[in-house]
Amino acid sequence: MSSSETSSSSIEDTLKSPLGPIIKKRKVARECRKINLALTRVLEKYHESLSCVLGNTFLYGTDEEREEISKTISRIFDLAVEAHGAKNAIAELLLPETHQKLLDGMRVPDWVLLYFKLQTRLPDAGWQTLLNLSQLGRSGVSLNLIV
Numbered sequence: 001m002s003s004s005e006t007s008s009s010s011i012e013d014t015l016k017s018p019l020g021p022i023i024k025k026r027k028v029a030r031e032c033r034k035i036n037l038a039l040t041r042v043l044e045k046y047h048e049s050l051s052c053v054l055g056n057t058f059l060y061g062t063d064e065e066r067e068e069i070s071k072t073i074s075r076i077f078d079l080a081v082e083a084h085g086a087k088n089a090i091a092e093l094l095l096p097e098t099h100q101k102l103l104d105g106m107r108v109p110d111w112v113l114l115y116f117k118l119q120t121r122l123p124d125a126g127w128q129t130l131l132n133l134s135q136l137g138r139s140g141v142s143l144n145l146i147v
Helices: 010-016 019-045 050-060 065-082 086-093 097-108 108-121 124-134
Strands: none
Touching: 010 019, 019 124, 050 065, 065 086, 086 097
């Protein structure tokens, strides 16, 4: 367990306090700005970026380090989902180019759908119902529509 998990932070204390939502947001934003400024100064001192440090630690670090990075990114995503909803969280977090790469990687080519139909031996009516409900096979529709 890391020290960040054992002791409560000032941001978490503020979020748990009985203050009003606007005052909480202002206090949390002020604390985040101070911490971000300190972190930026450290990163500038070593001529690195936070993304480079986290990414390379995830790629080349120990299993414990990889797990810590994964937890950090997951928590960031969870906070974005709470604030913006599940559908908008990824689009809000990622740059448009990165978001597009993610969507392109999830698209299903039409030949895969045809292969699936032939392998499953679905009757035509059942196959048509599946296509209508999932909207798979239409240009630009991604797999994340099936939940």
